[in-house]
Amino acid sequence: MTAYSGNSLKSGLKILIKNNPYEVQYSEFIKPGKGQAFVRIKLKELLTNKILNKTFKATDTFYSTDVIEIESLYLYNTRYIWVFMNKKNFEHIHVLKKFLFGCEKWLTNLSICKITLWNNSPISVYTDNFINLKVKNTDVAIQGDTVNLSTKLVxxxxxxxxxVPLFIKKGDLIRIDTRIGKYVSRIIR
Incomplete structure (x- = not known):
C-alpha cells in the first residue's frame, strides 16, 4: 500500500479511512496565518455512494486501497443478483442489487457498465452519463396543443x-442523461 500525506491527496485517488474505501472528489490545502495547516476534502464513500466533507491535518497519513474498475456487459438478473460479464476475460460477476445505486433502470441486454471491485468483491456499478434508448410507447399528442403542454411522456x-418533446415517436432512439434521468436529444439514424 502506498502512503499519502493529507496535503498530497488529489481528485480521483482512492484511499482507506477506518478500513472503508473512499474516493477523493476534491481537496483543498489551507495554511492559516496562525495554527497548523489542514486539508478540506470532499470524499465519496464507495460502499454507500454517500458524499462526505471532512477536515484533516496536513500531516495525517492515508493509505491507498486496492480498488479497481473493470468494464463489463450486463447479461441478466434474478431480481436480487445482477450478472455482468468482464469484457477482457469473459468471467461472470454477480452483483447484489444494493450495489447498483439506481443504475439498474438504465440497463438493457449487453449494456456497457463499469464495476468497482474492492478486495475482489463488487461494491458499485455505474453506467455511462449519456445512453441511447429506444422509445417503446408514447402518449398521443394533439396537433397544435402547445399552449398547455410542450412535452409528453414516453x-x-x-x-x-x-x-420528451412532442415530435418524438414510437421507435425513435433518444439520448438520456442518466445522472438526472432526463431527455437530451433525438438520435438520427
Whole structure:
C-alpha cells in the first residue's frame, strides 16, 4: 500500500479511512496565518455512494486501497443478483442489487457498465452519463396543443418513463442523461 500525506491527496485517488474505501472528489490545502495547516476534502464513500466533507491535518497519513474498475456487459438478473460479464476475460460477476445505486433502470441486454471491485468483491456499478434508448410507447399528442403542454411522456425499452418533446415517436432512439434521468436529444439514424 502506498502512503499519502493529507496535503498530497488529489481528485480521483482512492484511499482507506477506518478500513472503508473512499474516493477523493476534491481537496483543498489551507495554511492559516496562525495554527497548523489542514486539508478540506470532499470524499465519496464507495460502499454507500454517500458524499462526505471532512477536515484533516496536513500531516495525517492515508493509505491507498486496492480498488479497481473493470468494464463489463450486463447479461441478466434474478431480481436480487445482477450478472455482468468482464469484457477482457469473459468471467461472470454477480452483483447484489444494493450495489447498483439506481443504475439498474438504465440497463438493457449487453449494456456497457463499469464495476468497482474492492478486495475482489463488487461494491458499485455505474453506467455511462449519456445512453441511447429506444422509445417503446408514447402518449398521443394533439396537433397544435402547445399552449398547455410542450412535452409528453414516453416509455423506454427499459420500462422507465421520461418527458420528451412532442415530435418524438414510437421507435425513435433518444439520448438520456442518466445522472438526472432526463431527455437530451433525438438520435438520427
Amino acid at each position: 416509455k423506454l425499452e427499459t420500462g422507465i418513463t421520461v418527458r
